[in-house]
Amino acid sequence: MTKSLQKSQSSPSLHPTRRFYWDTESLGVVGLFTALSKVVSLMVALLGGGMNPFTLFLKNGIATALLVVLVARVRKFGTLALYVLVGQIVSFLIAGGGMSMLLPSFLVAALASDALIAACGGYRRIGAVLAGVALYDLLGRAISLGYSFLHARENMAMVMVAGVFIVLGYLGCLVIGLPCGAKFVKELRHAGIIREV
Amino acid sequence: MxxxxxxxxxxxxxxxxxxxxxxxxxxxxxxxxxxxxxxxxxxxxxxxxxxxxxxxxxxxxxxxxxxxxxxxxxxxxxxxxxxxxxxxxxxxxxxxxxxxxxxxxxxxxxxxxxxxxxxxxxxxxxxxxxxxVQGFVGTMKSVRLPRFLFLPLLVFCRFVPEFVDVVRQLRDAVRMRGFSVGFGSAILHPFQTIRLTVIPLIVRTLRMADNLSIAAEMKRVGYAKKPTQLRTLRFRxxxxxxxxxxxxxxxxxxxxxxxxPKPKRMARKPVRAEMRASGTLAPTEIDHADTHGRDARQQVRPHGRDARPAHPENEGASK
Structure with missing residues (x-):
């Protein structure tokens, strides 16, 4: 009886002190922000039409601001990579298998951005977070442009127009996303929602 | 009953x-x-x-x-x-x-x-x-995704149906404060719109993340190595x-x-190769043909008595 009790207490599935690199709270935040980012982008795009320059600008800005908040909240190396993994699995379901072929390149972009944040002073510095997110957005857009070329390679003019819209989206990230993200983080820190541990 | x-x-x-x-x-x-x-x-x-x-x-x-x-x-x-x-x-x-x-x-x-x-x-x-959602969660369990992927995806699936409710509550709250949020206000007052909609959305989302993580911890979601499945999925x-x-x-x-066959590419290459081989293309024109092949084909004409026609089809016509 005592033996079986000891065995059940030491079984790995019930061990109370089991530690993971990714705690449940961080994983929950990553999942929720991925969902929020996708849903808000979809809503804004549906409101203003797919290639409307204004909504494109706003959509990318909001997605970047949410990403800044996510990285500032979780503060772990690999947050962007995990965000990409979850986002690409969801994209596989929403947009079909074509997008999932971009996973390796997006993963490399996210890891490079994570490395940049770590090199610039870590996740506690808002400047480093902004630099990392800006780099991730830039690399992500370059990859998207490559995919656009593959998809519409018969008509280079169409790829060029898509390129201009991608540049416009990146401007939205820089002009709206990063400043708004920094301001959101400041307000959330002030409110105690992003904790200074 | x-x-x-x-x-x-x-x-x-x-x-x-x-x-x-x-x-x-x-x-x-x-x-x-x-x-x-x-x-x-x-x-x-x-x-x-x-x-x-x-x-x-x-x-x-x-x-x-x-x-x-x-x-x-x-x-x-x-x-x-x-x-x-x-x-x-x-x-x-x-x-x-x-x-x-x-x-x-x-x-x-x-x-x-x-x-x-x-x-x-x-x-x-x-x-x-x-x-x-149930089928998707069952699939994720059956393919044994690692915990760091399973949990965010589970949260994703649970959040999307909740989102409609969250948006409705936010809209009511904004109306109670005397503002209206729509496409017009997003264009006229973008920063005010973001402040009124996105900030409360982020705060609610972060609180929801806290609640969901506590619930997941209490249920020990993602801790068991082989989760119990009500219905195992298998290929038929x-x-x-x-x-x-x-x-x-x-x-x-x-x-x-x-x-x-790719007709456009097939047609261009022999023309340039023929023109280079026959010597009817001047060096400057060769450079021009490399970059703007279509224009060079139209502009360059054979000159001199021994010049051969630029295209094989024209050979028959000249005879």
């Missing part, structure tokens, strides 16, 4: 409505979208579109399919309008021969990218029309058959695509 639990029948759950396993549908989506990216001729793309449409009809949701196609047509026309308008704008803002030459062909082959989207939409609709004979047909048809279409 039967208890509520007596109504529960594992075979009638949403995940079991579909004749195919959801993993089969995901694999079909992966194969079709990858192959579609390779295909570029109208015939192969039309064949792929037709085959995937037959696959989609198996869902028997005809009204949804018609609505989806109408929406796609609308979005295609909208995109074409915006692309055409943008090209005209670029030509006005950046006048020049290069830009006008590039943009004058903006609507050439416009149908190919859109034709390429149809098979993707068909396979995606086939997944979407049979999708259920039909799944294997459909996957085999998909792979065979895709391979056949790729083979067909490889056999189709």
């Amino acid at each position: 039967p208890a509520l639990s007596a109504r529960f029948d594992p075979d009638s759950t949403a995940g079991n409505r579909d004749v195919l396993d959801i993993r089969t549908r995901l694999l079909i989506s992966l194969v079709v979208t990858s192959v579609t990216l390779y295909l570029s001729s109208n015939a192969t793309l039309a064949a792929m579109s037709a085959l995937t449409f037959i696959y989609l009809l198996q869902t028997r949701r005809y009204v949804v399919i018609v609505v989806a196609y109408l929406l796609m047509l609308l979005m295609t026309l909208l995109s074409l309008g915006i692309i055409y308008g943008s090209s005209r704008l670029f030509m006005m803002l950046l006048p020049g021969e290069g830009m006008s030459r590039m943009m004058s062909g903006v609507l050439d082959n416009f149908h190919t990218p859109f034709l390429r989207s149809i098979p993707s939409m068909n396979v995606l609709l086939a997944i979407g029309l049979n999708f259920s 004979g039909l799944d294997f058959a459909v996957l085999a047909v998909t792979v065979l048809v895709s391979a056949a279409l790729c083979f067909w695509e490889a056999r189709i």
Whole structure:
């Protein structure tokens, strides 16, 4: 009886002190922000039409601001990579298998951005977070442009127009996303929602 | 009177409505979208579109399919309008021969990218029309995703239905404060709109993350190495058959695509090679032909008594 009790207490599935690199709270935040980012982008795009320059600008800005908040909240190396993994699995379901072929390149972009944040002073510095997110957005857009070329390679003019819209989206990230993200983080820190541990 | 639990029948759950396993549908989506990216001729793309449409009809949701196609047509026309308008704008803002030459062909082959989207939409609709959260969670459990992927995806699935409620509450809260949020206010007062909508949304989301993580910890979600499953998913004979047909048809279409000659590329190369070999192309013109082959073909003419015609077809005409 005592033996079986000891065995059940030491079984790995019930061990109370089991530690993971990714705690449940961080994983929950990553999942929720991925969902929020996708849903808000979809809503804004549906409101203003797919290639409307204004909504494109706003959509990318909001997605970047949410990403800044996510990285500032979780503060772990690999947050962007995990965000990409979850986002690409969801994209596989929403947009079909074509997008999932971009996973390796997006993963490399996210890891490079994570490395940049770590090199610039870590996740506690808002400047480093902004630099990392800006780099991730830039690399992500370059990859998207490559995919656009593959998809519409018969008509280079169409790829060029898509390129201009991608540049416009990146401007939205820089002009709206990063400043708004920094301001959101400041307000959330002030409110105690992003904790200074 | 039967208890509520007596109504529960594992075979009638949403995940079991579909004749195919959801993993089969995901694999079909992966194969079709990858192959579609390779295909570029109208015939192969039309064949792929037709085959995937037959696959989609198996869902028997005809009204949804018609609505989806109408929406796609609308979005295609909208995109074409915006692309055409943008090209005209670029030509006005950046006048020049290069830009006008590039943009004058903006609507050439416009149908190919859109034709390429149809098979993707068909396979995606086939997944979407049979999708259920329960079935998706069951699939994630059955493929034994690691905890760091399983938990965020689970949270994702649970959040999306909640989001509608959150938006409704936010709209009511904004109205109570005397503001109105819409497309007009987003254009006129973008920062105020963001402050009124996005900040409360982030705060609510972060609180929801806290609650969900506490609930997941209490339930020990993601801790068990082999989670208990109510209904184990397994491939059946039909799944294997459909996957085999998909792979065979895709391979056949790729083979067909490889056999189709590319007329434009075939026509340009012999002309330049012939002109270089005959010496009818001056060095400066050779450089010009390398960069702007089409113009050089039109401008360069054979000169001198022994000059050979620039194109093999003209040889017969001169004799």
